[in-house]
Amino acid sequence: MPARLEDQLIAALNVAVPAGLRESVKIRVMTEVDRLIAKKPAPMPRPPRRPWDVLKLRLIALASGMIVMLGAGAAVAAAAAGPDSWLYPVKQDLESVRAGLARGSMAESHYQVDRAGKRLDEIDAMITAGKPEYVPDLLAHYATHMRRAAELRNEALANGENTSQLDEAIAVTQTRHDELLKSLSGDLPDDIRQAIIDEGEDGAAPSPADQQQGEAASADSTTAGGVTGSDDEQINQVPPPPGSAVLNDETGDADGTSGSSESGDGYGHQGDSNDMPALPESQSAPESQPDNHETHEGGSGHEGHAASPSSQPGESGYQMPQPDPAAPPE
Amino acid sequence: MTEKSELRGLIRQIQDGDRDAFGALYDRFFDSVYGYVLRQVGSSADAEDITAGVFLEVFEKIGGFTWRGAGFSAWLFRIARNDVLDHFRQRSPAKESALMEEIEQLPAAATVDQQAEKKWSAQELLAAITRLSEEQRQVVLLKLTLNFSNRQTGVVLGKSEGAIKALQHRALLSLREILDEGKGR
Numbered sequence: 001m002p003a004r005l006e007d008q009l010i011a012a013l014n015v016a017v018p019a020g021l022r023e024s025v026k027i028r029v030m031t032e033v034d035r036l037i038a039k040k041p042a043p044m045p046r047p048p049r050r051p052w053d054v055l056k057l058r059l060i061a062l063a064s065g066m067i068v069m070l071g072a073g074a075a076v077a078a079a080a081a082g083p084d085s086w087l088y089p090v091k092q093d094l095e096s097v098r099a100g101l102a103r104g105s106m107a108e109s110h111y112q113v114d115r116a117g118k119r120l121d122e123i124d125a126m127i128t129a130g131k132p133e134y135v136p137d138l139l140a141h142y143a144t145h146m147r148r149a150a151e152l153r154n155e156a157l158a159n160g161e162n163t164s165q166l167d168e169a170i171a172v173t174q175t176r177h178d179e180l181l182k183s184l185s186g187d188l189p190d191d192i193r194q195a196i197i198d199e200g201e202d203g204a205a206p207s208p209a210d211q212q213q214g215e216a217a218s219a220d221s222t223t224a225g226g227v228t229g230s231d232d233e234q235i236n237q238v239p240p241p242p243g244s245a246v247l248n249d250e251t252g253d254a255d256g257t258s259g260s261s262e263s264g265d266g267y268g269h270q271g272d273s274n275d276m277p278a279l280p281e282s283q284s285a286p287e288s289q290p291d292n293h294e295t296h297e298g299g300s301g302h303e304g305h306a307a308s309p310s311s312q313p314g315e316s317g318y319q320m321p322q323p324d325p326a327a328p329p330e
Numbered sequence: 331m332t333e334k335s336e337l338r339g340l341i342r343q344i345q346d347g348d349r350d351a352f353g354a355l356y357d358r359f360f361d362s363v364y365g366y367v368l369r370q371v372g373s374s375a376d377a378e379d380i381t382a383g384v385f386l387e388v389f390e391k392i393g394g395f396t397w398r399g400a401g402f403s404a405w406l407f408r409i410a411r412n413d414v415l416d417h418f419r420q421r422s423p424a425k426e427s428a429l430m431e432e433i434e435q436l437p438a439a440a441t442v443d444q445q446a447e448k449k450w451s452a453q454e455l456l457a458a459i460t461r462l463s464e465e466q467r468q469v470v471l472l473k474l475t476l477n478f479s480n481r482q483t484g485v486v487l488g489k490s491e492g493a494i495k496a497l498q499h500r501a502l503l504s505l506r507e508i509l510d511e512g513k514g515r
Contacts (some may be wrong), residue, residue: 003449005502006474012455013475015365022360025378029385035390103349319377
């Protein structure tokens with residue numbers, strides 16, 4: 001019997017999937033799935049199906065639904081709460097719980113970047129509402145989230161994960177932060193501005209030398225597949241601390257993470273400028289660590305801005321604390 | 331547990347947020363989705379990207395999936411087909427003709443029955459398929475390679491079962507004409 005045309009077509013159309021292809025694509029897919037899971041709130045569990053009498057099942061479903069709606073309503077209200085709301089601490093707790101549910105360093109880092117973005121949204125909202133007194137705390141929270149995001153990003157990198165999307169998200173958020181602060185220039189009363197400066201000083205990091213020593217002691221020297229380079233390279237690949245973008249008042253450019261570095265991944269070396277963009281008309285803050293000043297001028301990718309008076313350490317109104325390796329995780 | 335009830339359970343777990351269940355779903359359907367996409371786009375790199383996109387879209391949308399007549403496979407391949415169409419919309423006409431040449435040159439995994447009274451090489455068959463209309467080609471791919479029913483195929487293509495039967499009939503007639511006249515060579 002001759003083979004039918006249909007059978008011949010089936011044979012011709014059959015595709016042999018190359019060995020390993022399914023797994024390699026799966027890695028890409030599951031990484032993105034983890035990121036999506038970290039962004040989403042945990043789904044409500046579905047009630048189990050049982051062969052109960054219909055009326056009983058409906059009553060239970062109705063009661064369950066009402067309880068869920070009440071709880072969800074509270075969570076929704078908290079999620080929308082601003083810093084000036086009594087529900088704001090609930091919102092922060094919910095965010096912390098979600099951070100704990102994130103699977104893996106990459107997913108949690110993405111979530112921390114999202115949280116940092118929310119703090120920027122809240123700063124905007126508070127300024128618009130005429131409540132600038134919330135800004136210093138919100139900036140401090142922003143710094144905490146970005147610091148944690150940077151730590152997790154390093155962990156993911158050490159595990160051999162591709163952090164390019166994460167790096168881009170971090171850079172975008174940092175740029176947004178810099179631009180937000182620049183736009184706040186005329187909106188902050190002097191006392192709030194001073195509070196921001198004070199917040200930055202209190203959280204000032206140890207010198208880069210001390211920090212490198214601390215981080216080198218804790219850094220894992222064995223790198224996962226795909227991660228090359230020494231521990232120093234990994235440390236140097238930490239994105240600049242939040243707010244380290246230096247605003248060039250003349251050009252209006254925010255030169256943060258886009259600068260080139262020896263590691264070639266677009267991040268500056270540890271010890272590059274950790275200055276916040278200068279708040280125009282702000283008074284000079286006390287001199288910052290001299291090490292930062294030197295490495296800032298020597299940092300690659302920042303040469304074009306080293307001479308800018310607004311970018312010099314000590315003259316900017318606010319310095320973001322360096323990631324503190326000894327700080328407890330959030 | 332039947333295969334269908336196993337699949338239902340898997341989907342329920344995914345809808346409840348089970349990451350590992352989604353991984354199991356991926357393993358179950360990857361080969362068929364990849365093969366379906368590759369036979370249309372021709373490039374393995376494009377097929378990988380599109381297939382990854384299909385599964386991510388499945389993950390994002392599966393919360394809204396409910397079991398209806400045609401089942402999960404039809405829903406999945408409807409997404410796959412739409413993603414392939416989106417891919418083609420982004421291609422220029424010059425790339426489109428180059429693509430057709432690529433598809434014709436894709437090797438088939440199996441050899442054709444040597445004892446058929448009338449047989450064609452895999453390349454001839456693939457070349458002939460590229461000359462069908464898009465809908466006829468879809469019917470051939472879905473019904474023959476994935477063993478979809480007329481109903482499932484209709485869900486993917488947005489057509490009635492009767493229309494699918496007609497398309498399949500016309501597709502096979504067209505293929506015979508093309509092959510007999512050597513248009514696929």
